[in-house]
Amino acid sequence: MNLDLFDSQNKPITLDMDDADVVYFPSFFSRAKSDELFEILQKTIAWRQDNITVFGKTYPQPRLTALYGNNNNPYSYSNITMHPDPFTKNLLFIKKKIEEECNVNFTSCLLNLYRDGQDSNGWHADNEKELGENPVIASVSFGEERWFHFKHKINKDLKQKILLQHGSLLIMQGKTQECWLHQIPKTKKITDPRINLTFRVIR
Numbered sequence: 001m002n003l004d005l006f007d008s009q010n011k012p013i014t015l016d017m018d019d020a021d022v023v024y025f026p027s028f029f030s031r032a033k034s035d036e037l038f039e040i041l042q043k044t045i046a047w048r049q050d051n052i053t054v055f056g057k058t059y060p061q062p063r064l065t066a067l068y069g070n071n072n073n074p075y076s077y078s079n080i081t082m083h084p085d086p087f088t089k090n091l092l093f094i095k096k097k098i099e100e101e102c103n104v105n106f107t108s109c110l111l112n113l114y115r116d117g118q119d120s121n122g123w124h125a126d127n128e129k130e131l132g133e134n135p136v137i138a139s140v141s142f143g144e145e146r147w148f149h150f151k152h153k154i155n156k157d158l159k160q161k162i163l164l165q166h167g168s169l170l171i172m173q174g175k176t177q178e179c180w181l182h183q184i185p186k187t188k189k190i191t192d193p194r195i196n197l198t199f200r201v202i203r
């Protein structure tokens with residue numbers, strides 16, 4: 001076995017981005033643990049499809065979502081207000097692991113289930129006022145790999161993208177949400193599901 005190659009899978013990668021602080025851990029969870037967590041989350045999370053209103057038009061969100069937390073603070077975006085369920089045992093396990101890396105006590109987890117490549121998440125920044133200034137957002141991915149795109153809000157020449165692997169952790173902090181937008185684009189190539197969890201502090 002090539003141990004160097006194996007080790008390099010767990011080394012954090014800092015993305016080359018001005019006005020941002022984004023770090024990626026390709027294999028934060030082992031393959032076996034990631035397989036197990038994907039199955040459990042797919043079956044046990046209270047997935048729902050909300051309607052969103054953007055520019056006065058209402059349509060079903062192109063993915064399923066859920067919100068969990070250790071306080072009752074609601075979270076509002078795109079004209080939706082979500083109320084959290086209490087953290088499950090598995091979510092608390094994941095939260096503890098990523099808190100050891102981030103040194104932040106997260107209050108909440110927003111989950112997304114992309115059923116296939118036709119599910120997506122449009123350009124946005126996680127800059128709601130309840131997240132406070134320069135929020136730390138820890139994003140865990142399980143299941144199918146999907147591209148995550150960034151574009152700078154002002155300098156149109158600045159772009160970045162990363163393939164979010166099964167069991168990976170992406171930490172966005174500093175001025176990332178103030179200065180950049182992100183999206184998960186649709187893709188015809190993918191027919192299998194992906195689950196994403198973003199841990200946040202919601203005040």
Ligand SMILES: O=C(O)CCC(=O)C(=O)O
Binds near residue numbers: 148164184196
């Ligand atoms: O699915 C992802 O990787 C990103 C999710 C996201 O940006 C969000 O929920 O705010």
Ligand SMILES: [Fe+2]
Binds near residue numbers: 124182
């Ligand atoms: Fe986001």
